Amino acid sequence: MIKILVIGNSFSGKTSIVNRFVQNKFDSNYKATVACDFSMKILKIEDTEIRLQLWDLVGQDSRIGGINKLFCRGASGALVVADITSRESLESTISWKEQVDSHVALKNGEPIPMMLVVNKYDIIQEQEDSGREVEDYMTQEFLENFASDHGFIGVLRTSAKTGHNINNAFSQLVRQIFVMEFSSTYQEDEQAQIYGNGGNLRGDGKSAVKQSFQLQNNQGNGKKDKKKKGCC
Ligand SMILES: Nc1nc2c(ncn2[C@@H]2O[C@H](COP(=O)(O)OP(=O)(O)OP(=O)(O)O)[C@@H](O)[C@H]2O)c(=O)[nH]1
């Protein structure tokens, strides 16, 4: 089971992203999350089924004293969500990441992988597709520089409304979780034995997923995606 935090400012679309990913549905009505909701999802990467536990946290936490440390315990990665129509929400992702980094890290002390997603892309997509100007900070090029400057593993513009890039964001994050957890758990000489040539760990999420699963003797195969609502 892999625990993933979904964090970011209020109204950025965290719950909508989780609902699209888990249940393939979207609701345009806003209902603020209270504390935290959690959901389960089985993600298939290549031949491997991976059980994800998604922790969808309330967006107001950053303004009222930060993320509760307990929420971060055992987290393997995070999706940090911004709203493409709000530059402030993008800038806040830096502080969301810092808060998680202060509470949880990989075994080797490196930060857990965090993927930046800039949501509600549908609102500007038509404008961009038709060649009309969008604000600088909304462009893929700006966002890639931003993500790399602030230690995110990558960035995608998503839409929970249309489903654009939602599965992609989670699978990129999960691949990187395997790559980084694997390289954090096993020393270089052990990796070399496993891979035969020292390994291509960073670049190859696919083999890292397979190797990690073999080494951990499979973490179990669930039958169905399911959503459980509850308080954490
Ligand atoms: N157009 C558009 N609207 C979206 C998208 N994602 C979410 N919304 C809308 O934005 C509002 C806020 O979405 P939520 O998913 O509740 O936001 P949240 O980040 O979970 O908010 P908190 O629970 O308060 O932290 C809702 O009205 C959603 O319908 C999107 O991709 N496109």
Ligand SMILES: [Mg+2]
């Ligand atoms: Mg919510």
